Amino acid sequence: MSKMLIFTAPSGAGKTTIVRHLLNTFPVLSFSVSATTRKQRPHEQDGYDYHFITKNDFIKRIDTGGFVEWEEVYEGLYYGTLHSEVDRLWTAGKHIIFDIEVKGATTIKKAYPEESLVVFVKPPSEEVLFSRLRERNTESPDSLAKRIARAAEELTYENSFDYVLLNDDLDTALAEAEQVTRDFLNL
Ligand code: ADP
Ligand code: 5GP
Numbered sequence: 001m002s003k004m005l006i007f008t009a010p011s012g013a014g015k016t017t018i019v020r021h022l023l024n025t026f027p028v029l030s031f032s033v034s035a036t037t038r039k040q041r042p043h044e045q046d047g048y049d050y051h052f053i054t055k056n057d058f059i060k061r062i063d064t065g066g067f068v069e070w071e072e073v074y075e076g077l078y079y080g081t082l083h084s085e086v087d088r089l090w091t092a093g094k095h096i097i098f099d100i101e102v103k104g105a106t107t108i109k110k111a112y113p114e115e116s117l118v119v120f121v122k123p124p125s126e127e128v129l130f131s132r133l134r135e136r137n138t139e140s141p142d143s144l145a146k147r148i149a150r151a152a153e154e155l156t157y158e159n160s161f162d163y164v165l166l167n168d169d170l171d172t173a174l175a176e177a178e179q180v181t182r183d184f185l186n187l
Contacts, residue, residue, distance in 0.1 A: 002090050004112055005029070005184060006098040008105035009121035010151035012133030014167040015099045018121060018177050022097060026181060030094035032085050035061070035070075037078045041138050051082070069100075069107035074146045081108065095185055102157040109161070117184045118161035119177070124168040126151065 005022075007015045023029055035051040037058050046052050053061075058078045062070060070080025081104065089096045098108065105118050123129035130148055133139065139147065158164055163180060167173040181187070 001115065002093060003095045003185060004098065004108065004116035005095065005181060006100065006105050006108055006116055006118045007121055008098075008100055008102050008118060008157075008161065009167075010123070010129060010154040011101075011147040012129050012136065012151070013121040013123045014132070014170070014173065015121050017170070018165075018167065018174065019097055019099045021174050022177055022181055025178060026185070026187070028095050028185065028187070029097045029181075030089045030092070032081055032089065032096050032098045034085075034100065035067075035078075035080050035082055037076075038074075068111065069104045071101060071103050073101050074143070074150065079104070102154050102160070105161065106157075117163065117180075119163045119165050119180060120158055120161045121173075122155075122158060122164050122166050124166065126155070128168075 007019050009015050019031065023031055033047065033051055035053050035058060037053060037055045040046060040052045044050065055078065058080070061067060061082070066082055066084070067080040068083055068086055070078060073079045079101070081098065081100065086096065109116050109118050123132070129151060133144060133147055165173060165176055165180065
């Protein structure tokens with residue numbers, strides 16, 4: 001049976017870094033490419049990192065029941081998991097790995113309690129989280145401020161999920177993420 005491995009955390013905690021490492025390490029995993037209305041970052045590829053779509057298109061898909069879950073993560077910016085994406089990967093017999101925020105992770109866990117494992121990626125401190133976000137250098141001052149404002153609330157979800165993965169030393173966190181994946185998928 002296919003399973004769902006969900007990584008969640010505040011922006012900047014290291015989800016993308018960990019998820020990309022696991023995708024490179026375990027070929028049985030496939031990434032659930034979310035839809036978003038935010039602007040594409042220079043190094044990102046449409047259809048690989050996200051399906052970059054317009055707000056009109058996003059709202060049309062909400063109205064036609066196209067999403068497993070969706071959230072207005074930041075004011076005016078929508079992100080969501082498409083049914084078509086999950087169905088495609090499931091039909092291909094893949095285990096699915098997700099990088100989504102805490103509310104979406106909660107929704108998927110409720111919808112698929114048996115099939116899913118939610119891992120909360122915990123930064124060592126708020127200060128380290130904010131400095132990682134700043135040093136990533138991908139956000140405008142306005143976007144950075146929105147992410148920092150949301151982070152405190154997201155950090156309160158730490159104990160709402162199946163597993164807490166501390167991301168302090170990166171190599172340690174990656175090794176632990178590999179072990180969690182092996183245990184969950186019986187590899
Ligand atoms: P998220 O996907 O949760 O927003 P990223 O994976 O983009 O987070 O990580 C945010 C930034 O922090 C990136 O620049 C990444 O290279 C860096 N980073 C991730 N994990 C660590 C770590 N353990 N130590 C130092 N820097 C890290
Ligand atoms: P970013 O703009 O940094 O790529 O993502 C912002 C936040 O949105 C991150 O916490 C990311 O995990 C989350 N996110 C990405 N895709 C989805 C999705 O499909 N659904 C939900 N609920 N959140 C998502």
